[in-house]
Amino acid sequence: MLCLLVAAALVASPVQRPWRVTENNTLLWNDRPYMPVGLRIDGTPEAIALARVAGAKDVIVELAADGTGWGPALRALEEAGLRYLIAISSLAPTSTGIAVEPQGYRVPGIAAARRVDLDIPGSTSAFVAFVTQRDGAIQFMRRVEMPGGRLSMEVDPQNELEHVLLVYPNAHDLRVPDYWVGFDKRRDELLSTLKEHKPKGLRGIVNPMGTLLSFPGADTNFVPTNRLFRLELEAFLRFKYTSVQTAIRAWSLNVNDIQSFVQLSRLVPLWANTRGIPVLWDPETDETVGCDSKKSAAWRDIQEVLRNTASRRYSRFVKAIQQVADVPVIQEWTGWSGPYAAQESALTGVGIRMEGTSPASLVDSGCRAAATVLRWTHPAWLVATDIEVGTVEKGELLVGDALTESASMGARGWFVRARTDEVRRAAISATIGNDESLTSWRTMALLYPESAMNPAAPTRLSGGRWWLPSPASGNRVDLGNSYAAYRYTDGLQSFVAIWSIGAARKTTLRVSDPKKVVFETIDGSQTGAKIVKNSIELTLPTTPVILRGTDEIPIPQDAIDETALAITELLDKQGSRSGLGEEQYRLADSLAAIERNPGGAFDAMRQQLNRLNAAYGKYVWLEGEQCRETTFSEPLQVPGVSRNGALALRSRLASPPEGYFANYNPTARVEGLHEIWIAANIPPKHRSEVSLRIGDQVLKIQRGPISLYAGGYGWYKMGEVSLVKGPIALQVAVDAREGADIALDVVLLIPDRFAPNGVYPPPANL
Numbered sequence: 001m002l003c004l005l006v007a008a009a010l011v012a013s014p015v016q017r018p019w020r021v022t023e024n025n026t027l028l029w030n031d032r033p034y035m036p037v038g039l040r041i042d043g044t045p046e047a048i049a050l051a052r053v054a055g056a057k058d059v060i061v062e063l064a065a066d067g068t069g070w071g072p073a074l075r076a077l078e079e080a081g082l083r084y085l086i087a088i089s090s091l092a093p094t095s096t097g098i099a100v101e102p103q104g105y106r107v108p109g110i111a112a113a114r115r116v117d118l119d120i121p122g123s124t125s126a127f128v129a130f131v132t133q134r135d136g137a138i139q140f141m142r143r144v145e146m147p148g149g150r151l152s153m154e155v156d157p158q159n160e161l162e163h164v165l166l167v168y169p170n171a172h173d174l175r176v177p178d179y180w181v182g183f184d185k186r187r188d189e190l191l192s193t194l195k196e197h198k199p200k201g202l203r204g205i206v207n208p209m210g211t212l213l214s215f216p217g218a219d220t221n222f223v224p225t226n227r228l229f230r231l232e233l234e235a236f237l238r239f240k241y242t243s244v245q246t247a248i249r250a251w252s253l254n255v256n257d258i259q260s261f262v263q264l265s266r267l268v269p270l271w272a273n274t275r276g277i278p279v280l281w282d283p284e285t286d287e288t289v290g291c292d293s294k295k296s297a298a299w300r301d302i303q304e305v306l307r308n309t310a311s312r313r314y315s316r317f318v319k320a321i322q323q324v325a326d327v328p329v330i331q332e333w334t335g336w337s338g339p340y341a342a343q344e345s346a347l348t349g350v351g352i353r354m355e356g357t358s359p360a361s362l363v364d365s366g367c368r369a370a371a372t373v374l375r376w377t378h379p380a381w382l383v384a385t386d387i388e389v390g391t392v393e394k395g396e397l398l399v400g401d402a403l404t405e406s407a408s409m410g411a412r413g414w415f416v417r418a419r420t421d422e423v424r425r426a427a428i429s430a431t432i433g434n435d436e437s438l439t440s441w442r443t444m445a446l447l448y449p450e451s452a453m454n455p456a457a458p459t460r461l462s463g464g465r466w467w468l469p470s471p472a473s474g475n476r477v478d479l480g481n482s483y484a485a486y487r488y489t490d491g492l493q494s495f496v497a498i499w500s501i502g503a504a505r506k507t508t509l510r511v512s513d514p515k516k517v518v519f520e521t522i523d524g525s526q527t528g529a530k531i532v533k534n535s536i537e538l539t540l541p542t543t544p545v546i547l548r549g550t551d552e553i554p555i556p557q558d559a560i561d562e563t564a565l566a567i568t569e570l571l572d573k574q575g576s577r578s579g580l581g582e583e584q585y586r587l588a589d590s591l592a593a594i595e596r597n598p599g600g601a602f603d604a605m606r607q608q609l610n611r612l613n614a615a616y617g618k619y620v621w622l623e624g625e626q627c628r629e630t631t632f633s634e635p636l637q638v639p640g641v642s643r644n645g646a647l648a649l650r651s652r653l654a655s656p657p658e659g660y661f662a663n664y665n666p667t668a669r670v671e672g673l674h675e676i677w678i679a680a681n682i683p684p685k686h687r688s689e690v691s692l693r694i695g696d697q698v699l700k701i702q703r704g705p706i707s708l709y710a711g712g713y714g715w716y717k718m719g720e721v722s723l724v725k726g727p728i729a730l731q732v733a734v735d736a737r738e739g740a741d742i743a744l745d746v747v748l749l750i751p752d753r754f755a756p757n758g759v760y761p762p763p764a765n766l
Contacts, residue, residue: 093182
């Protein structure tokens, strides 16, 4: 019956909607702007009565999808005369399948016979592989039952080499919604609830699938065991490859006795990123197939099916809701992957969650949702659906900041989760919703890739634009102390943004073909650009200038001169130290190449300078990923961090007795008091679990993060330690009670006061 209801809803005759979204991203209801400023509350009569007494006219109420509590809540809302959006508070249906996270489900360092006991809640069984750490040789693979979600088994290396136990649990995963049976149940119960209650003052549905952690993305390493998923994967493989043998070659399998796409669709890859084993496993038969994991298209195909299914079924769900209830449908932003990620979306708009204790933190938490909407090719309603300032002192002032900043980013609706009377009064008394001037303009954005954060940052720019992050490709360009730049590419546009630091400067940009370069200022001002030989003379302002028409990175001549001088002075100070001749030749080669390839030659110069600073400075700069003894998960390539690499700890298990650790053996270059810093991506809940040991001294995070960069990395001061000149034993440790997701970029020991500057090492003369 419910399926017939859905089908009927989708084919029903179109009716004239009472609402629409304008080109300026404003929601009109009965041709009047609807820009609510209200509260986000529980869907109970008591909470609704409190909101009405406080003077609220608009609310978001949280209700379960199955209709529980809807009757009393809707009666209270209608009697109070409130306009309202309903946020579905039920947990989104979650998938059951194989979690392929060898970097997270692993027990390393097993060198003697022992019992392994692990708790993995929700798991019924697991496939395990016992592997030699040194060469990846597989000692055994088998399925293990896990009553009560507990894995308990004996392992014996049978030699003195260290082994690792890899665990692939069959479990529920909150990070991957169930787009099959669970999705159908959620769709049917919500549509039935809406049809039964026919809410009159309803202005929208928020999070129709319910509360979830994320949507499937390009890095989702999870294979649902649902029969319907396998049917979809089978159909995808059949269409893409036509023949089974073609698919076997694409998946780089070491056997050719697989006879059908049905068999292929059951296989689970047992590797992810740099960890795991080059094997595919059939959960139905427990048979395994070897492959060349570096060439295999298995994960690409599985992830594409997951994303396509998510997008297609979510889109149909949105359309069904609008056929039944005829209201906007909003999805709160939960990462760059999602039903809102494409430039075309069935959604009406995106919800911003703003949380923080300062204006900057509020902007940072909401800017990605704003950027997502501004990338759409059709109008969208951007709503600050959950503004949370907690119980901080002067929280009412932060509410004002959140309303103002989000409105400037394009929000045209605001709902505050009030924890205090002061915050509640500030939200209800706000007049921003009456400012009809907001309906006459659309926010414009200049986007930067997440990896280019620092020097780029979410902030207002001149010309009415916002500088906002995006998931696009690109990276910052190191231009020294006087200029900053980044490259941006998203498939539709490609450009270089460049600006002067501190003050506008007249300069000469070196580029091999200046006639191709097209300049665009963000506020329409003039740069006075003119071509002179193989260069462009202009004045660079302190706001970004956009350069299009070329793949080159134009380089300021004074930045070249400054860098060459810094390298020369460093080399001169080293006297007759060995290897200087090679460095001098390297500099000469770069300078000679400036004419034909300014960007490439200058990049080589900047890398040389940074390397020499780290080599000749009094401090010790350790790259996190260059660690030979560690129980962290794996080294990762991360655009925008130091040398584009970091050491990741992505554990889904509690720490072993010895904890997770990364050992380093640097050499202190001078004697005396040193500041100890780390650059890392550490979520707030894990910061108390991180420590650093030097000798018998254990340091905890004292300050940070500061000088944030690359979308989550920042510098943390660990403390101060007196060192003697010579070798040091240093360990970064994490005591994770429930697993951790941390990445270590740099460890710094410096005999002076340190002012972090993103990924760049301090000058050697500090």
